Amino acid sequence: MQIIAKSNFKKTIILFYFLVGIYCINPSLISAQTTNEDGWETATEEELAPKIDTTIIARKALLAYGGDSIRIASIEGKLGVLNDTNATIVPFQYEKISFFEGEDSTCTRWEGTLLVKGRGKYGVLDPTGKPLTALYEKIEFMPETCQSASGKTKVMRFYDRGKVGLADAYGNVVIRPSYEEVEFIKYYITRYGDTAKIERVLKPELITAKKAGKYGLFDLHNNVPLLRSEYNAIDYLQDIKIETKKKTHSTHILKIKQGTQYGFITLHNKAILVPQYEYLGEFSTEKGKTKGEAEDLIALVQKKGKWGWINLEGKEVIKVNYDAAEVFRKDIAFVRKGRKWTAINRKGKQTLEDSYEEIKYLALETEQNAFFKTLIIAKKKGKYGILDIEGKTLLNFEFDKLTFVPEKFGFNVEINGEEKFVNLKTR
Known part of the structure; x- marks a missing residue:
């Protein structure tokens, strides 16, 4: 009996030291924390x-x-x-x-x-x-998502293996982590009397995603891609209202760039104009309004060095064959062919009888005096004169120099080396 007791005691000691040895080698075998599929302990x-x-x-x-x-x-x-x-x-x-x-x-x-x-x-x-x-390299809060009540815009930005994606509030991956950038589309406003630009988010539902240096567009609300990542830039252009026989659609227009060419996408119907222009301006209808039928909303474009106008349907409404052109103002636009400038209306019809070496408005469109904004200074046969918006001559083309003095409602002029002041009322 004594021999058996000693034998059992030795076995107990050996088992004790064996367990201690295992713990010292790898204590996690004794008190391991399990890890789930997302990496959480x-x-x-x-x-x-x-x-x-x-x-x-x-x-x-x-x-x-x-x-x-x-x-x-x-x-x-x-x-x-x-x-x-x-x-x-x-x-x-x-x-x-x-x-x-x-x-x-x-x-x-x-x-x-x-x-x-x-x-x-x-x-x-x-x-x-x-x-x-899941567990990621980095997760970022996106305050812009608070600008929308839609639960589908409640997203967070996360990084995995150096790439960025989006996950929703439940952790579901909305945009796979395969992009260099994932951003909201921004635009800038300037408050009246303030020169500082204020950044705004266009729509929290719209995301641009950059891959291999190219941008694509994603709609969070409908959980669909709108544009593949093949554009050099996607930027806000303007807001417009498109009138139809049944109702009016408010929509945003985004300017898209591919290489050096511009096109656009209208967001209410996802219509895309393939980039083909070197320049694309804003769309407007008569008197600069941004509300009208799609065929009447037109924008200045440049293609292969020539200028003209297209409408929101992508149709060329004023031939792209001018050597230079300026945007419409008071429903006329200055255009140049060769060395001569003139003015046309929104139908492409010339509104001035003559052509000129130079032509421009006398005052900026921000000028408070409405009459000043309708005056045109032009140069013909080397001499300057003043026209009204309808082409009527208000000052004859006889001046070598002509400078507008708004507070005197007249002009400092030079004619044959003599300087003097002339007033529209006295001529």
Whole structure:
């Protein structure tokens, strides 16, 4: 009996040292944390037990969750999240934790959502600690998404293997991470009396995605690509209203560039004009209005060095055969063939009897005096004169120099070396 007892004791000692040896070689075999398919470590019951000895770093009251609050806290350099009852909802195993939301307090779309970093990877959790995304190299909040009420625009930008994509609020990949850039389309406005430009997002539903140096267009609302990534640029052009017999469509026009050529896409019907112009201006109808039938909304274009006008249907309404042209103003446009300038109307008909070596408006369109904006200064046979918008001569073509003096309602002129002042009323 004594011999058997000693033998069992030796076996017990050997087994003890064998287990200790295994633990020293790889302790994770004894207390391993499992990892799910998205790379998240699953916490043990012990790690989720209430934590007392913590340092509170940030607190957020969740209005959308009945006023409950969650707290980002720290224990021995590791971060986790506690709820109102001091229970751990995010285990204390992360390097960084922050509230994943914008600074604008009016945007509550991501209220209480958490951005965490562990082992060099980032992920997003909901306020209960449930993972919303896989783990990525980087995840960015996009404040522009707050400008739309559509849940389909609630997206986040993420990076994987150096490429960027988009994921929705549930972690579903909306745009695969195969792009160099994913951005909203921006445009700029200038408030009255202010020279500073203010950046605006055109539509939170529209995203440009850049791949291999080329841009494409994606519609988040309908979850469809509108343009493949084969354009050098996609930019906002203007807003217009297209009238039909039944109703009026408000739409945006985007200018698209391929190589050195421009075309456009109208967003209400996704109609695309293939890039073929070196220049593409804004569309307008009579008196510069941006509302009308598609065939009446026309824009100045340049093709193969020549200038003309097309309508919103892509049809050439004024032949592209001028050597130079300017945009319409007061429903006339200055055009040049060879060395001579004249003016045409929106039907392409010449409105001035003669042609001129030079021609331009006397005042800018921003000029407050409506009459000044209708005056034209022109040069014929080396001499300057003044015309009205209908081509009537107001000052004869006899001056070597002619400078407008608006406060005197007249002109400083030079004729045969003599300088003097002339007034429209006295001639």
